[in-house]
Amino acid sequence: MFKVAGFFVVIQLITTSLFAQSSLLIEAESFMNKGGWLTDPQFVEQMGSPYLIAHGMGVPVEAASTLAVLESIGRYHVWVRSKNWVPGNWKAPGLFTLMVNDFTLPKVLGATPGWTWEYAGEIEIGTSEIKLELSDLTGFNGRCDAIYLTQSSEKPPQGGESLLTWRQDQLKEAWNPNEELAYDLVVVGGGIAGCAASIAAAEQGMKVALIHDRPILGGNASSEIRVHTLGIYGKFERILKLIDTEHYPNGSPQAKADQQKRDNNVKSYQNIDLFLNTRAYDAVAEDNRIQYVDARHTSSGERKRFRAPWFVDSTGDGWIGFWTGAKYSYGRESVDTYGEAWEAWGELWSPEQPDNIVMGSSVLWRTTEETEVQVFPNVPWAMEVAKDHKAIAGEWYWEFSRNDLHQIEDAEEIRDHMLRAIFGSFYNAKQDEENSLLRLEWVSYLVGKRESRRLVGDHIFTFKDVVDQTKFPDSVVMETREIDVHYQNNLTDPAEPDFLSTALFYKTEKYYIPYRSLYSKNIDNLFMAGRNFSCSHVGLGGPRVMRTTGQMGAAVGFAASLCMKYKVGPRLIYKSHLSEYMELIEQQQ
Amino acid sequence: MKMALLVLILPGLLTSAAQGNRSFYFLMGNELELVSRHVPAFSFPNLNNKVEHKVCLLLGSDEQPLLFLAKISTPVCADGECKLAHINVYWDLQGNYSGYEASNELPLTKHEHDPFLEEDYQKLHELLMNSNSILGRRSITELVDSKPANELRLPSGVDGVSSATKKEIKSVVIQGALYTSYTIWRLVHGEVVDKIKSYYQTHYASSLIENFLYAPYEAYQFAALRAMDSSHIMEHNNRIIALFKESKPLFRTYLFKKLPDNFLNNKEVTKEVYKSFSAIDINSKTLLIQYLNFANPAAVQILSSQIGQMSRNQLRSYLKFLSGDKTVVSKMTKDNLGRVADSEEYNHSYLVREFLALDDR
Known part of the structure; x- marks a missing residue:
């Protein structure tokens, strides 16, 4: 099942098209064929919707496609809600293109920081039934929330309540279920x-x-x-x-x-x-x-x-x-609120004064050894996090928490930080001859939370x-x-990567x-x-x-x-x- | 750090030291050179044989306490066979392991009485430096897995399950000296630690606060700050600022929480603290932004030149602060914001552009 806005019977279609500018909002997660793209609903409360993510671990995933019906044929502006998830002075990691019918819009998407509508271009559409296809270019977590085709020149709302209301209007979706x-x-x-x-x-x-x-x-x-x-x-x-x-x-x-x-x-x-x-x-x-x-x-x-x-x-x-x-x-x-001191660990265990620190979230991953040399691409956008750390697998202590990040409100950034840690650390390890046969076999794209x-x-x-x-x-x-209560290693040793933790264990009968x-x-x-x-x-x-x-x-x-x-x-x-x-x-x- | 033989020989300690024939590791500074005498402090029991180990306090010529020391001879037993291990252990005044020495005439030994090699002594020192070792939460019967080795192999060569396994134990102890490692670690990090803290608290806590604040050791600085109230902290502005700049993130966070609200009222203090923004860790940066409400307004302008160092949420907090009080936005602050907005290097410059666009409305 997929959902499109403005789906009318043919006669209505014709009538509408004579007098009004038509538009169509398609939620990416409703695509009929998701190909290798995955539905990511983890951050709906923050960015407004589930979205499709191309989690290919460096290998572009199979294209996702769907059919949709326009109210009228004609010239359309095409907007795609996406995100450059690591903005910086490098080629964005998660790039993709959009094909409408048989025409691939030239604009490469996933290049603009923050969740935003990227303008994909203008296109003449000659059929009311159209095919949309998302083609991943990088395999590194490009993401598409929605596609909006409109004959209006007005840009859709950027975010917050106005986007939420607009989205419901477009989809003819009531907040309350029927x-x-x-x-x-x-x-x-x-x-x-x-x-x-x-x-x-x-x-x-x-x-x-x-x-x-x-x-x-x-x-x-x-x-x-x-x-x-x-x-x-x-x-x-x-x-x-x-x-x-x-x-x-x-x-x-x-x-x-x-x-x-x-x-x-x-x-x-x-x-x-x-x-x-x-x-x-x-x-x-x-x-x-x-x-x-x-x-x-x-x-x-x-x-x-x-x-x-x-x-x-x-x-x-x-x-x-x-x-x-x-x-x-x-x-x-x-520490005095409930009398939870453990003298040996002091502030690491329970602080004198309350704060917003919590145990972090983990993203687990593993590699496998193949019989032929495996190439892993350069990931310059990951190195700010991974630095010179090398690793070929992750365990529970691959964990991230920071006092400016909320484990719920900033969960997407936390997950993305861990992805950068993983891809960067694996890239570093791959520079060693001994790891030439290793391939990233599995990296979770779901953030495993400990505490919220x-x-x-x-x-x-x-x-x-x-x-x-x-x-x-x-x-x-x-x-x-x-x-066992965890703390981030870089609290006690600033030279340590910020994505590794240590556990303090209190033994109990x-x-x-x-x-x-x-x-x-x-x-x-x-x-x-x-x-x-x-x-x-x-x-x-x-x-x-x-x-x-x-x-x-x-x-x-x-x-x-x-x-x-x-x-x-x-x-x-x-x-x-x-x-x-x-x-x-x-x-x- | 393996150190050269010290000149000082304490009466009653390893005589072999006089012959330059010992392994010696020490984490602190020149404390041992300052020792003029030692006094008995307390004793603690060896859980293996109930023998009491005597701990003495080493004092300087000015009667200031420097270190705690115990000369330990302990049986190390496994499978019914026991050997004596001889080692002198030092602790600082907060009960933290500070070093050890062992005579080569009475060497520590491994399986089948092989003497420790130099790398074994080094490994022992590293093991003892880790107060969070897994050895602290395993009983002696949990050190060796009863399952045959081939049943312990994990699929696809991935190791590191989070619970204790023989493999985890093996990675932290000295090869061939499991029980020696275990016994010594448990002695060094056992009951003696609380006894040292208690001894210090009873005899020196109030008199050493300022010494500790100015000492080069984080554990001492923590102890000093714990004991200081707001007015006391205000008397040591310069030291507090220096500690803020030099310390590790954990200590810096603690320090910030201890600061009285008016600590940053003074413009010069604010400048000194906020100028360190680019050099400190990211968690402390967050605290500096959160404390803008308490800081002299000079902080706002200083931070405006450091925006490129801010995370997304830090920038949001900073911009939110500016939105709340436009009077703090100087021309230079606004110019700096403009430069960041145009930057292609800074990942979050788009947020500054959005802020400035809203501001212009």
Whole structure:
């Protein structure tokens, strides 16, 4: 399915063309044939839309194409919304061209800094049905958001609210979906936590909607990002074994087998309706109760409204909580806020005064050895980041965080910084004869986040809970893995690359997380599971690994089933039904 | 850094040093040359045999404390076989490892009693310099993987799983001296560290603040700043500015957070601090832009000549500040903005062009 604006019947076409200047907006992600281009929906909230990206790791990808229908034939101005993702004194890395019917517009696109409309030129179009084709020239992450053909001389809006409104007008798209769906539980985010929550709730008889913005499940554990799951199973071994991974090296293609397992297992639940490639874009609460979540298909743009008595925010970035006014935190608390000092590491562990520093995001990658010499092109635009660093694979410590970058608002820049680090470091390594046979086999284009918004619950889980090994009456998650908090290496040694990190490990025998950290303090029907659960910055250090977040998800799913049984909100499960809840969890072993 | 034999011989220490026959590594400056006497400080237990190791404090002729030192003889045991390892270890006044010496007459040994080679001593020093070593979070039973080596091979030759493996241990310890490496690291970075800190806190914390502030060691500067209040910091403007310019990013960030709001009121102080913009790390640059509200207005013009050093978000913050208070935009600032707007070298010049276009409306 693809979406074009101004699609009328033929008679309307003719009539319109006689009296009006026609125009047509085509979202690149709605292309019928994407060729080797990929749909990237990660930064919709910042730049306005999913887009197509030519992630060829230095080899131009196959062209993407689509058909569209114009209201009238004639002369058209052609605009393409794109971005030179590394502006500078070099040839831009992500260049491409646009072909309309059989004519390739001479303007090379992807050359203008920042997300912007590039003017591709003027063209005479003699047929109402047209073919558009995007041809990648470089293989280095050229990106196309949308194409706009217009007989008007007016440039489309540059960005912000005006672009958003204009885009909706052009696409004849209402902000509110026409289609409404009702469930017992709506889970937003299909990472390990969201999958576990869905399974647990479904097993207890709830009708569940699981909304996920990727084609496959697992989030950071998926074969698209490839972080292995760490931690213990706690009380939920049976459920978590359906969706976790083996302990292969991060970035390993072995992730594909676990992906298959996970997708098949989740899909096998009759009462989980899975909405893949669907990204939530809004949620509304009234009287501190979420009424619905709105979501949009990442390619077709089709919108759906999901209503339910209870919702789970497992988006990682806490979007549902954010949109509905849930309390949240971001950055590092002062050391005294929750008593989280570790004297040996001082400011690196927990600062005297709060700041906006968080653990960074990773982009994993790997190479493979071929039998013939492999050429990797010069990447001058990457060297400012990579400098003289050489590498032939990436691991968890390929991580980037900086105090002027927000892990949500600047995620695209963070991802792009990591791509430059990877391509530049690999280029450096390729200058050595010993690496001549190496080829970039896989580089993720999805940014694997560790930390962003943390929604606030009735209990904020902290490092002190770990040190004290506090056993709560509602301990539903347990973990034995170390607490590890990361810092960027260049903080202690400015000569180090800014994209490498070090982990500080605090060894623990066992710690517990209470159920009260898994529902919102001020939104009455909102659960959270995953890295956006209620915790401090240091408190997140341990439980952010994915068997632990999976435990959170399962615990939330079972709690939701009791919410349905008693028609109450999450807090009352703790206050009035705790023994039954804990018994239900014990039965899962 | 491997240093030449020092002239100073402390009573009761390695006699072999007198014969110029030792391995000696030291991270600090001339502290050892200043030592005139040592006094017993405390002891800490060896977890292998419960023997207490005595730690002494080395003092200068002015009675100022310089270093802590322990002469350690410890059994290193594996598979029921134990050997004694002899080593003298130095710590600074904050409990950080500062160096060691070992006599060649009583050399450290490896598997089958082979003596350490020079590179082994060097590697030991490097290992001890890493207070974040994986050895700190592994018990002695976790050092050797019980699985046969061929089961540990990872596919496609990729290594480096994030949890501890024998391979990870192997990369940090001295080949053939696993248990020696482990035992010494645990002693150097174990309970003794807290005891040194506690001893320092009890006996010297208040009297050494200024010494520490002017010392060339970051750990001491941290300790000084932690103990100083706002008025105290204001008394040391020049030192604070010097530290801001010279320090590592982590310390610089801490320093900035400690500054009283009025520290940058003074025009000359502001100039000194903001003139360092191009020379400091990117995180500290962000802080300087964030602190424009507290700085003397001179800072705005200084930064206008450094825009080419700013990241996109830093530039946005700077331009937002200018938008909020047009009175701070001098003619020179505006000229500098104009030059950046025309620049083809600066990646984000388009943002300056947008800013100036809005400004002209």
